[in-house]
Amino acid sequence: MKASKGLEGAIKGKEKYLILEIGNYNTKMIEVEPLAAKIAVNKGFIVATPEGTIDDDVVVNSKELIDILKEKIQEEKITSRQVTISLSSKDIITRELAVPKMSSRDMISFIKVNSKDLFPVSLEDYTLGYVSMSREEKNKLLIIAIPNEIIVPYIDITQKLGLVLKSINFSGFELYNLIDFELGKEAGTYAVIDLGSKNTNFIIVSRGNLMYNRVVKVGSDDVTK
Numbered sequence: 150m151k152a153s154k155g156l157e158g159a160i161k162g163k164e165k166y167l168i169l170e171i172g173n174y175n176t177k178m179i180e181v182e183p184l185a186a187k188i189a190v191n192k193g194f195i196v197a198t199p200e201g202t203i204d205d206d207v208v209v210n211s212k213e214l215i216d217i218l219k220e221k222i223q224e225e226k227i228t229s230r231q232v233t234i235s236l237s238s239k240d241i242i243t244r245e246l247a248v249p250k251m252s253s254r255d256m257i258s259f260i261k262v263n264s265k266d267l268f269p270v271s272l273e274d275y276t277l278g279y280v281s282m283s284r285e286e287k288n289k290l291l292i293i294a295i296p297n298e299i300i301v302p303y304i305d306i307t308q309k310l311g312l313v314l315k316s317i318n319f320s321g322f323e324l325y326n327l328i329d330f331e332l333g334k335e336a337g338t339y340a341v342i343d344l345g346s347k348n349t350n351f352i353i354v355s356r357g358n359l360m361y362n363r364v365v366k367v368g369s370d371d372v373t374k
Contacts, residue, residue, distance in 0.1 A: 165191070166231040166315050169307075173203055173346045176214060178221070180229050194221050206238035206348070208302035215309050222310070232312045234303045237320040237348050239364045242268055242275075242294040250288045256281065260292055268294045276300055280322055291359065293319060320350050321362035346370050 165182045179193030199213040244267045248259065260279055264272055275294040300317065307314045324343055338360075343350040347368040353361040 164231075165229050166233055167227070167229050167312065168233045168235055169303075170235040170237075170320075171203065171208060171214070171303075172198055174198055176218070178218065178227075180227055192225050192227055194225055196221055206240060207298055208306070211302060211306050211309075215306060218306075218310055230311070230313050231315040232307055232310075233316045233318055234307070234314070235318055235320055235323060236295065236299060236303075237345065237350060237364060238296075238299055239348060239366045240296050240299065241319050241364065242270070243319075243321070243362055244268070244292045245359070246290045246292065248288055248290050256290070260290075264292075264294075267292060270294065274298075278317065289358065291322065291362075295319070321352055321364065322359070324350060325352055325354060325359045325362070344369055344372075 165180065168177075168179050168181060170177045174197065175195050176198045177193070177195050180191045182189045182191055196217050199210075199217070201210050202208060202214050246267075248256075251259065256279060260267075260277060264277055268275065268277075272294070274297055276297055278293045278295070280291040280293070281288060295317070303317070304314060320343065324341055338353070338355040341352050341354065345368045347366065347370055349365050349367050351361075351363050351365065352359060
């Protein structure tokens with residue numbers, strides 16, 4: 150996800166990098182390397198997320214988790230310094246728009262001009278970003294608004310781990326990327342459900358296009374109860 154404001158100075162880097170996802174029960178980190186026809190996973194680990202780290206999708210206490218991550222990064226001999234953060238929250242707002250093809254600079258200007266109409270929230274409390282999904286002559290924009298209260302703790306975590314924030318992504322688009330890579334646009338129309346402990350991610354893909362994405366506040370914990 151490319152940031153349209155607020156994070157330009159924090160996001161940089163390319164090639165081999167880490168992906169960090171902090172879940173309610175487990176925290177995952179992998180080192181990936183984009184190759185010609187695939188993405189290679191070089192190293193990785195899963196650790197239990199300390200109790201009290203996350204409250205309603207927001208990281209509220211990261212001290213114990215940072216200590217654990219530092220130890221595991223050293224133990225696994227992970228040397229990559231760039232990291233992509235993976236987020237999942239019902240409070241992340243997405244909008245899909247079909248637009249003419251344009252440059253990245255024009256795309257950001259377009260989003261800034263139209264953001265008040267797209268998102269009925271106080272935009273000073275959100276960071277905006279976009280993903281461009283071009284299909285032949287058409288260009289579909291997936292525009293994302295993420296609450297700053299979700300993003301800011303992750304910036305603090307990456308800095309305290311001595312890492313560089315490469316990008317921020319959300320799980321719905323990552324799920325789409327995975328399915329699109331595996332099935333392609335010839336697979337017809339289908340739904341994918343990713344059941345987490347507290348959130349469920351639901352997407353609909355049609356001939357390679359992401360048609361619908363929502364996160365609902367129901368998960369396996371509710372099934373257990």
